Amino acid sequence: MLSRACGRLASVLRRTLAPPSEVARRRLHASGSRPLADRSERAEEPPRTFDPALLEFLVCPLSKKPLRYEASTNELINEELGIAYPIIDGIPNMIPQAARMIHQSKKQEEMEQR
Structure with a gap:
């Protein structure tokens, strides 16, 4: 029963996580090497x-x-x-x-x- 609940939690979390490209963009932003063109994309993303x-x-x-x-x-x-x-x-x-x-x-x- 616990393994089934863990599996369901994992699938829910996978759906809520950002795609890898978004994660890569966030890391670039944190390092300060994000181009100006990408900054405008962030404003267009839905919350x-x-x-x-x-x-x-x-x-x-x-x-x-x-x-x-x-x-x-x-x-x-x-x-x-x-x-x-x-x-x-x-x-x-x-x-x-x-x-x-x-x-x-x-x-x-x-x-x-x-």
């Missing part, structure tokens, strides 16, 4: 999007519970803890310090009504 198939493998690092993808805010949501992890260039930032609190106003309203 990388999050692959929802990864939700099968990702869990909250704090509660170890499944996460929900919110496309409108481009975040992974943990409803139980009320936190949202940002997704930057298609890559979830699962560092708890980078997460933002959600539902604070709702919780405060509930407390005031009691």
Whole structure:
């Protein structure tokens, strides 16, 4: 069962990875030897999007519970803890310090009504 899950994760990751030519361009850019013509191509590239198939493998690092993808805010949501992890260039930032609190106003309203 574990090997099947690892195989599925590998196939999802292969689909989300940039093609080798893009990786080579990034390395050239990092070394500073990228021609000016290639710099204009980068502006035309669409932003990388999050692959929802990864939700099968990702869990909250704090509660170890499944996460929900919110496309409108481009975040992974943990409803139980009320936190949202940002997704930057298609890559979830699962560092708890980078997460933002959600539902604070709702919780405060509930407390005031009691």
